[in-house]
Amino acid sequence: MSDPFATLGFTRSRLLRHSSEQPEEAVPPRDAPGALAVALVADRVVLKGATALLALGTDLAGIAEATAPIYLGTLAGSPVFAFALPDAPAFEADPYRTLDLRSIATEGAVPPDEMGLLATAKSMLDWHARHGFCARCGTPTAMRAGGFRRECPACGAHHFPRTDPVVIMLVRRGDTCLLGRGAHFREGMYSCLAGFLEPGETIEAAVAREVFEETRVRVAGVRYHASQPWPFPSSLMIGCIAEGLDAAIVTDPAELADARWFDREAVLRMLEGRHPEGIHAPPPMAIAHTLMRAFLDGA
Numbered sequence: 077m078s079d080p081f082a083t084l085g086f087t088r089s090r091l092l093r094h095s096s097e098q099p100e101e102a103v104p105p106r107d108a109p110g111a112l113a114v115a116l117v118a119d120r121v122v123l124k125g126a127t128a129l130l131a132l133g134t135d136l137a138g139i140a141e142a143t144a145p146i147y148l149g150t151l152a153g154s155p156v157f158a159f160a161l162p163d164a165p166a167f168e169a170d171p172y173r174t175l176d177l178r179s180i181a182t183e184g185a186v187p188p189d190e191m192g193l194l195a196t197a198k199s200m201l202d203w204h205a206r207h208g209f210c211a212r213c214g215t216p217t218a219m220r221a222g223g224f225r226r227e228c229p230a231c232g233a234h235h236f237p238r239t240d241p242v243v244i245m246l247v248r249r250g251d252t253c254l255l256g257r258g259a260h261f262r263e264g265m266y267s268c269l270a271g272f273l274e275p276g277e278t279i280e281a282a283v284a285r286e287v288f289e290e291t292r293v294r295v296a297g298v299r300y301h302a303s304q305p306w307p308f309p310s311s312l313m314i315g316c317i318a319e320g321l322d323a324a325i326v327t328d329p330a331e332l333a334d335a336r337w338f339d340r341e342a343v344l345r346m347l348e349g350r351h352p353e354g355i356h357a358p359p360p361m362a363i364a365h366t367l368m369r370a371f372l373d374g375a
């Protein structure tokens with residue numbers, strides 16, 4: 077059996093986060109020797125050949141001077157900064173190109189150990205773009221700690237980048253598992269059920285609530301399996317496996333176009349893209365795929 081985590085997108089990183097290094101305010105200068113950069117143009121990442129890691133001093137020379145970067149940490153001792161560029165025609169010609177992060181993950185356009193770093197960069201840049209004002213008093217806030225905090229000069233409030241937890245679960249019952257398709261899914265794709273955790277809710281309760289809301293199936297024995305950053309813009313997918321107590325499915329049409337119990341043979345065919353009805357699973361980079369593999373492996 078191959079390692080099911082090997083293909084899971086956004087989980088691998090060599091980045092040493094600066095929150096685990098020296099005092100968080102110690103941000104190196106952007107002209108530090110060997111400084112690296114990742115750059116986003118709107119929601120597209122700048123790639124140079126098969127990497128998203130740019131040399132700040134040369135690849136971004138004359139392009140990013142007016143942009144305040146986020147300091148992500150270090151890679152083998154070199155500082156890494158993330159930039160949001162308003163417009164970058166220089167990156168539309170060889171050896172550069174731009175590609176959205178989902179496609180980068182699906183296509184494997186950069187080494188897997190760059191994906192965790194890109195997830196951090198994308199979520200951080202998005203948070204700053206949407207949090208320029210104090211949530212308490214409305215005053216414009218200022219970036220601190222290399223971008224890992226914003227401070228309000230009027231009321232003194234500190235604001236921190238957030239991660240939004242989502243539960244995603246494979247519900248099994250005997251030799252079958254419950255998969256559904258949302259109305260917005262690509263044609264033929266079935267996946268694990270999922271939903272946002274609500275404030276004050278445990279992971280176990282959220283799994284049970286979401287499954288019941290969407291299918292009227294009750295669950296027990298919720299167990300954590302694996303997690304995956306999902307930077308669209310800042311979710312953490314918490315992958316669980318649970319035991320279904322009811323066979324009958326009543327789908328909520330507001331949430332799902334369909335939901336069914338699939339046996340092991342059907343799941344295997346979905347993962348391998350050879351289901352006779354053309355039904356298929358999410359790609360290997362998605363945690364739903366990992367959960368479906370775990371079901372087949374008897375996890």
Ligand SMILES: [Zn+2]
Binds near residue numbers: 210213215229231233
């Ligand atoms: Zn304030």
